[in-house]
Amino acid sequence: MFTKWKEQELYQDLNARLILIGIVSSMGALGFGFDNGWWGSALGLSQFQYKYGSYNPSTKKWAIPSNRTSVGTGTGSAGIILGCILAPFVTTILGRKKSFLILSALMVVGVVLEATALTSFWQLVVGRIIVYSGIGLASNLVPMYQSECAPPRVRGAYLALYSFFTSLGSFLSTLTVFLSRSRSDQWQYRVVILCQLFVPLVYVSAYVFIPESPRYLVYQGRLDEAERVMRTLYNHTENISEEVQLLRLQVEEQQELHKAASVMDCFKGTNLRRTICAMGVQILQQAQGVSFIQNFIVVFMQQLGFSDSLRSNVLVTGCGFAVHIITFITFDKMGRRLSLIVGACGLAAMMLGVGGTTAKGVQNLSTSAQNGCVAMLVLWYCIYGITWGPGPWVVAAEVGTGQLRERTLFLASMGSFVTSVPINFVNPYVQKAISGSVTFIYGGFSLIAIAFIWFVLPETKGRSLEELDEMFQAKLSTREFKLYVCTGLGARITKLEAGAEDEENIEKAGNFHEEKA
Template sequence: MAITSRNRLRGGQLVILITFIDAMSSCWFGYCQGVFAGVLVSPDFLKLFPEFNNGSISGAVTGSFFIGAFVGAIVAFILGDRLGRKNTIIAGHILNTVGAALQTSAYSLPQLVVGRTLNGIGIGITSTMSPVYLGECVKPHLRGRLLVIGASSNVSSFALANWISYALAFRSGAIQWRLPLAIQLIFPFLIFPIAPFVPESPRWLLLVGRDDEAKQVISKLNNDSITGDSVLADYNSIGASIRLERSHRVPLMDVLRNRDKTQNLRRLILSCGTQFMQQFTGVNSLGFYLPTLLHESVGYDLQTSRLLAAVSGTIYFIAAFFALAVVDRVGRRKLMLYGSILTAACHLISSLSLRAAQEDPSRAKTVGSKRFRMGFHNLTVPQFGSVTVAFFVIYHAVFAPTWAGIPWVYAAEVNSIGWRTRGAGAATATNWITGFAVVQFTKVGIDNLQWAFFLIFAILCVSFFPVVYCFYPETAGRKLEDMDEMFLRNPSWFVFGKKELTQPTRPQAFIDAELARISDSQVTIIEVTPDKLEKM
């Protein structure tokens, strides 16, 4: 019965299931990022693990998740083309499950560290491979929106983790931190039962020479017969693109010297660059330490800090879905440009408001009759602290539809099929290692630089604008096979001023190039028109 049901799933049904797996993988990813911030301020947790009162140990254990995720991304880089997209994702989720179980049941620091590290390795694998898998299975006019659903799911579970943390703040005992960690174990019960019903990526199947299986999968995804025009067009186009890529293949050292015509090194650097820029907008500084910042640096009591973090996470979640309406219409490039300027403005205003509070103590007021140490003197909570909180919230509203999802979409699109898992793996590894660095220096930076710490992020965000403007081509509206054509036709690293590289709609030149690939493939002869290609 299961086999029969599996064979009957076609077209939109399969796309929904594949998107669901990507979304649940992203949910687990986002939940892991958000849940530990609440755990770190739980009194019962700190009583059981007093080592976390030491900032260095707290940072190292928190950072073990990032180190694990970095390792996981490298594993995906190495194994993604050997195991296949689907099997690699399943392997990652098995590690997630073991890691979550170890954390939930932890009574010693080594067990907690091992659990967080294994969880990180699993998340590193799935966060690399899941967007690649989805991107290789869906049509270009849906790809951006469906990938953004995954990124938005990440944000929604991040917000959920904050609300769970706030709700349990009113409870005492181990449930306050063990239950949030245990909730992670819901995700495998949602993912594993669906995995047998979804196919392997057709592009990977063609890449490893399993042509008949690839044609069957394309037929199911297109909801067309195996001899249908749309199936043959996609099959021929992907196959011709792989052969074209192989005809330009050069030794690895030549790739690293950027001597291959398809410019795989340049594309890998672009992928890594988006993730580097995402982390240095400061999102994980707030993601992991916002309750701590609000409590220790702005002066709110612990419950209010948790509540404000949850509210900020909810606005983050709502804003993330705005990207669904604009990611394909506006394009990846413009969203990164807009995001750079707006996030810089948020950090700048946050910095200046904290500075104003420091320089004019007469503007201070008491919140909950508590005083606090902002790292520079014993002051009461400044009125401008409220401005700082407001712009932390606005920051999340701006970041969500711009830098939150676009780097994951971009890395899944811009690389060639032979380098797609490598490019995505390198990009994800960049995300995690830079995230680790940001988390490590956040607390030290606030303690030593005070208000100027957020000014660093403001300057970095402004610097990202010319980088994107000069070097990043648009990937919206293109088929994945268009990417090789784009880099073959435009060897210069500079893209500004070139409409073909910056417009969010598919250029006619790429449609013509696909017609030529299909014609030259000689696999089969079918009548394919530009109108048909736009619909496929």
């Protein structure tokens, strides 16, 4: 068994330092999941409802009004959009590494405001906006940094870390809220908020161990630094010097073929197709209902009649987190297209199943029907965790060309979070009006996602970022990507990154370098 494991690409291409920086860089994703999780769970806490809600004489209970639920949830998305707008400027001017410090500063300020909002709901909202602006920066920075550091054969597994830690953060926060629910004081939920300070603490503590992205260094012409970083990251170091030169030549080639520097360039020529792929998967990730699950699942289960909806929420998020481990294998084995198509089919089935069960109302559901709905929501989150959770981040980080990677990711994450804004603002009202039938809407978007992946998204697994440049520029059809044989600089870079001894290609690279000189 150990011999077979040594033959696996994960064993051959990953090492302790790559794993370490992958975990450290993913702390921004942990913060994202944590803040989402505590908010969605806190909406069901009695102390939170008493502090920020209003008394309903008919039910004799305190509750958060729909308008405050809508504002509190939706403004988080507004903060993410602000962070996405800042991201291309911060990551380009300061570099990937220093951007982690900006992310940390935003989270510290936001968490302090959230935790000290003793009486003011609007202070809590402002704190969420600032925290989520850091999360918006992280949603661009983390996948980009990881895609530029990872070897191509395991890039899918490496980028799955973002979704894995988002799910972990969501599970930890819902679990902490559940364990603190017996408290009757103001610390019932504030302890969860303060736990988010763990994220900036890790970034600051581990800052000296985080290298700058080697591809960013190449883009900046800092070739010696790029070579030193790559020698510490990659297991196959025998051809690092040649690889750095090929990366430099590829950058020069891209600049000669089509100079691109602005957001508008993302919509020109072959870049338009890349942008559609990146934005499409991110928009459809939100449209299939993840914001509904993360933010409104507790309220939804209370509508179903569950007396202990917080416990059920822990079950949903816990199962969703547990299955994320599978994604470290599936995306590089099954590929991006198959994983996302199978995932969308499963997500559609679960949401439509819940809608069908609750179509006649949720007031008189039998116990078996209630349990069936929770089971389908658990399965939905599990399927999401191994497919559409990591998938859009993997795709969005891969498809952009080197000159526009920051801006492509900006547009992709903007598409995702702009989609989440109307969902977060409108869902409380729609859910109140039509109850369980709201899941029909999300199931319908899963059917649209199947068509989008089938007709639009090409297969990108196992290719270097530079190979993908060649393939998009060749204007291949969606189904030609999988079997296409690259012959340019990207193919040589892929072989060198895999440790292949290819003297002919190295010689060609040297000849090309001499011709350029």
